[in-house]
Amino acid sequence: MANEKIPYKVYLEENEMPKAWYNLRADMKKKPAPFLNPGTHEPMKAEELAPVFCDELIKQELDNDTAYFEIPDEIKEFYKMYRPSPLVRAYCLEKKLGTPAKIYYKFEGNNTSGSHKLNSAIAQAYYAKKQGLKGVTTETGAGQWGTALSMACAYLGLDCKVFMVKVSYEQKPFRREVMRTYGASVTPSPSETTEIGKKILAEHPGTNGSLGCAISEAVEVAVSTPGYRYVLGSVLNQVLLHQSVIGLEAKAAFDKIGVKPDMIIGCAGGGSNLGGLIAPFMGEKLRGENDYEFIAVEPASCPSFTRGVYAYDFADTGMVCPLAKMYTLGSDFIPSPNHAGGLRYHGMSPILSELYDQGLMKATTATQTEVFEAAETFARCEGILPAPESSHAIKVAIDEALKCKETGEEKTILFGLTGTGYFDLYAYQNFNDGKMDDYIPTDEELAKYREKLPKID
């Protein structure tokens, strides 16, 4: 195979698909910092997390040592419906750029949730079902996670209650309808259905809602309803574990064609896609077996890695969740309303934060306009309309390929194409009309939020 022309798309056979998820933490000498109880500042114990999360998922969350977790048969069967996802050689983009670089992308958008989120949604729903639970609660902003969870729950016959940030609920009625088609109940947040929702509505009548508020409502319902738990689509260690299926498939596909990438690029919001994509490659780097360059791309409007601090902070604005040590802009930070909803998060996965702090990966930012320019170029060459989130990775992949054009280097670049932009056409319209906003927070602004970080000894 290595001497033949690489095909446009490399698919694994079903029997070549990963049989276990890979836990990157097992190969990290310095582990990510533990979650802390917000009251005592002591590391959270499994029993403290049990009212909120499923038991099996808590085990995965807290396990820093087990390298591989076997993927249960039922999840493997579900994966076979929409996986393996293709590893695509971007021949047309390479030609358009006139670059000697070889560009590949791992495309996770070929399922109805439109993104990689389904990889963890089915795992979390499966463990909830296995525990004999009746249903799960969650929040959703842009709607990819909510859609993915609805699909997983419909498949398993599990109830699914989604709190959707009110402004998204109203502006993205089609996302809501997909979730309803999959049988989920979708409630605009803040709502009158929870105590915290009522409190927020009393204090801020007419509020548009926020992700933090929706998390608080979802957690309240999970904790107060017998047979329910709360699930989350990013940031958590367990989510990165499930998402390792992306990287494991990519690695197996590269091995199949006898190619080794030099550079791996992914967008970074909470870190679920990037953490999953790089996992097995970073593992090789940590074990000293191979070297790769890793680049996280974040919006210039929400620069957690590049302009945040590495500190303990609340994962949610409602401050009901445990404290996590991560690169953060402060849990009060409200990103400007840019169109990459999935990247509008103040913090970052503790695993990725620790890797970044150890200098094992780089990070960079891109503004909205340049991201959409890259998206347009990509769409016209490669025939896929990318999600705004994914287009951050496209932007930097194109930049790196153009550098190769100058230097003549034949680097092999892999980037994560996490999803499609079918539900982001209002954003594309803004771009097509030349009305894109490129707001970048000032240093003073960021300092203000940083001051409010919790003080941990």
Place this chain on the structure above:
Amino acid sequence: MANEKIPYKVYLEENEMPKAWYNLRADMKKKPAPFLNPGTHEPMKAEELAPVFCDELIKQELDNDTAYFEIPDEIKEFYKMYRPSPLVRAYCLEKKLGTPAKIYYKFEGNNTSGSHKLNSAIAQAYYAKKQGLKGVTTETGAGQWGTALSMACAYLGLDCKVFMVKVSYEQKPFRREVMRTYGASVTPSPSETTEIGKKILAEHPGTNGSLGCAISEAVEVAVSTPGYRYVLGSVLNQVLLHQSVIGLEAKAAFDKIGVKPDMIIGCAGGGSNLGGLIAPFMGEKLRGENDYEFIAVEPASCPSFTRGVYAYDFADTGMVCPLAKMYTLGSDFIPSPNHAGGLRYHGMSPILSELYDQGLMKATTATQTEVFEAAETFARCEGILPAPESSHAIKVAIDEALKCKETGEEKTILFGLTGTGYFDLYAYQNFNDGKMDDYIPTDEELAKYREKLPKID
């Protein structure tokens, strides 16, 4: 392979992809009737069609004898970006239905146009480019064809002018934005940019437009602008030729796993998907090599096959196109505004019409509500949100599988899943809210339109 478990998805390797399109007409003993000049009622000659269509496409259109047309290398390369499309075994749907039937679908929705339309769009754009043309014009209703053509033109650097039915232009702004992202100009029809548009606007101020009117505008611009031709996404023989790639891939995939389908089901609007899907199978039936059962599914609101007549009629309401012999409800027939926009056409492919008339295939109808019920069942099992058009085929595939449950027959059923429903969520919302309209035209109504058919000796 035949004795192993069939995988969820069967993909061909690149070198197994079709190298030529198959022209079903070559194996038909009685050929489809020729197009007639609407003035003289004589068969249309190539030179009469040349101002409207590209030269190479006219050859394909009029050739009833050549069985295979080699696919040009450039088109094969483009196909490799989004093809082969998977042949999927619907294990989860089978389990849900508890049927002994084996259900397969050929899924054409994994490209940004969201449907099979891209297969012919790239071919038509390619021949226009090869002829040295500057651009092409077309009309679009629901928007799948316009999107596909925009993608093909962006790839080849060809100008693309789309006339979009005004009501769709306003109700489906996101479809419009995809086309704009691919660099197409999109004009709501009727418009002030054409003579026919001005005339219609003067006669019917405030009209919502229609497909017939948009065709007339697109043809006018093609004929009156140097370097432009008109292209069409269905009905024509050339379109069925290009779409044969669907059936050829499906056949090759079945051969690979050693399976022969008993029954092949597809939705039918103008016939492009169904004609392409069944082509090689019907070829075997025509040559007496194998037998298959073919079922066309049309909306109960627009029943061309089941309640129309086989007669010469205009392909467009503007009556600027040649006369075609086909199953038709009359070119004045305006289907009720059901949500399967791609099936709201008064006529039918002349090839399929002739096959149906010879008793080589069956046809049936489904109402909107039962179609969306099938769509919901399918989405929840198989993880794909289907287009309303495709869901007509799902509905009948489910019915046939349930018949097998009663009889115990282990039939192998193949249906065409032509596309995704991302741009049809207003329709899903109507369904979720229980507000679906199931209008079926009366016999009196249909008779009224039938009276207006052109009289041909």
